[in-house]
Ligand code: ATP
């Protein structure tokens with residue numbers, strides 16, 4: 001069976017280092033591994049509109065930002081199809097049919113949707129489109145017959161929902177859709193990177209992000225003012241590394257070679273953590289090290305972004321070409337779905353003949 005990846009991001013802001021470690025970096029590795037037959041990367045503008053209906057301009061402006069983040073992180077249009085969700089109307093059609101296979105109470109139980117509804121203060125005024133976005137996400141995944149969906153931990157309930165839809169569809173209408181598997185980051189710190197404010201998730205909507213496109217100076221400032229262990233007041237005090245975002249970021253980004261390069265008095269992260277826990281290691285020193293580590297990772301991304309920014313029309317052209325390719329694939333799946341559901345009346349010669357006979361007899 002072909003190995004196919006589908007994943008993407010909502011164009012609600014620029015991409016941040018949480019997206020990078022949670023999904024984007026992995027995609028680039030998978031793309032370059034040559035192990036996948038096809039890779040589809042979607043800018044989910046239609047999904048972004050489900051909770052940004054009143055601010056379409058925000059979504060429109062961020063399409064190019066996300067595309068530039070993709071290219072500068074190393075996604076290569078020669079190997080991966082980059083496309084815009086709203087340009088593939090087949091996805092809406094699939095969603096419409098899948099809606100019949102999901103109950104309202106099942107959607108209400110989705111923990112990510114629950115948390116997001118709370119975060120957005122929707123209370124009882126939840127847009128129907130937002131409420132049903134797990135269904136449209138199942139359409140996105142299955143339209144490309146994706147086997148693998150590399151995402152952060154918050155997406156687990158979405159993939160579970162998609163799997164249920166695939167199971168239900170195939171058992172009612174016959175084997176048609178491919179069962180997708182989630183691919184989570186191996187590194188625990190990358191499952192859900194916290195914000196610079198120590199909040200559980202770095203998120204565009206919470207303003208606690210380090211963006212891939214931040215300048216070196218912005219990154220440095222954000223790191224130096226990061227939340228750490230609130231009880232670690234003096235250098236000599238013992239500090240806590242668990243739940244301390246500075247150390248979580250180090251867990252996510254730091255490699256042993258960074259110690260040789262920037263902090264040779266420690267062999268590795270375990271040694272640094274042990275010193276912090278013991279006491280006698282100040283936050284400033286750890287933050288300066290984290291800054292060096294992050295700059296090392298982000299500098300090449302920033303440089304590449306500058307190059308891609310020089311030809312913006314070419315980026316739109318690449319997205320248009322990608323959307324055209326993606327549409328052709330989604331159309332094939334939709335045709336299979338309609339055939340399976342027996343709503344392909346005009347290509348079903350047997351049906352027409354059978355009806356003709358019925359009316360003649
Ligand atoms: P929004 O607030 O608009 O939902 P977001 O920051 O949650 O934005 P998404 O576009 O919803 O970003 O998520 C894109 C991808 O990035 C998903 O795979 C998601 O799991 C992953 N992701 C988002 N935030 C983090 C994070 N803090 N740590 C790890 N992965 C993340």
Ligand code: MG
Nearest residue numbers: 010116154203
């Ligand atoms: Mg999100």
